[in-house]
Amino acid sequence: QVQLVESGGGLVQAGGSLRLSCAASGSIFNINTMAWYRQTPGKQRELVAFITSSGSTTYADSVKGRFTISRDNAKNTVYLQMNSLKPDDTAVYYCNLRQWRDNYWGQGTQVTVSS
Numbered sequence: 867q868v869q870l871v872e873s874g875g876g877l878v879q880a881g882g883s884l885r886l887s888c889a890a891s892g893s894i895f896n897i898n899t900m901a902w903y904r905q906t907p908g909k910q911r912e913l914v915a916f917i918t919s920s921g922s923t924t925y926a927d928s929v930k931g932r933f934t935i936s937r938d939n940a941k942n943t944v945y946l947q948m949n950s951l952k953p954d955d956t957a958v959y960y961c962n963l964r965q966w967r968d969n970y971w972g973q974g975t976q977v978t979v980s981s
Contacts, residue, residue: 868892868970870961875975882979883949888961888972890942898965900937900944904957904977911960917944928954951979 874886886902901916915925915935923935934947944961956979961972 868894868963868965868968870963870970870972872959872961872972872975875959875977877978877980878951880951880953880979880981882951883947884951884977886946886948886959886961886975886977888944890944890961890963890970894942894963895965898963901962901964902935902944902946903960903962904955905960905974906957914959915946916962948977951977953979953981955979 869891870888872886872888874884876884878884897919899916899918902914903911904914905911913926914929915923915933917923917935917937932950937944955977957977958974959977960974963970
């Protein structure tokens with residue numbers, strides 16, 4: 867089993883920055899993909915960014931140039947640096963880990979961007 871614990875959400879003004887962290891514990895394989903998703907009420911959960919264990923990254927078009935995903939493999943932790951935040955970025959952000967055939971989710975952390 868794998869547990870994911872997110873931190874770093876909160877309230878910020880438009881144009882501000884936040885950094886999310888997600889620490890994974892349990893049976894972590896060397897090869898995996900970690901990602902951040904977000905969800906607003908009434909909408910499907912959407913991918914924000916993901917990073918492979920080798921460091922390759924992919925971003926949603928809506929966050930390119932503003933968000934940066936990174937990871938510390940020694941700590942089994944993934945980060946999401948969010949800059950130039952917009953009110954449209956308001957959502958619950960979820961950490962995700964995929965390895966082999968398994969898919970794990972964190973409990974989510976609220977990010978609210980005020981205009």
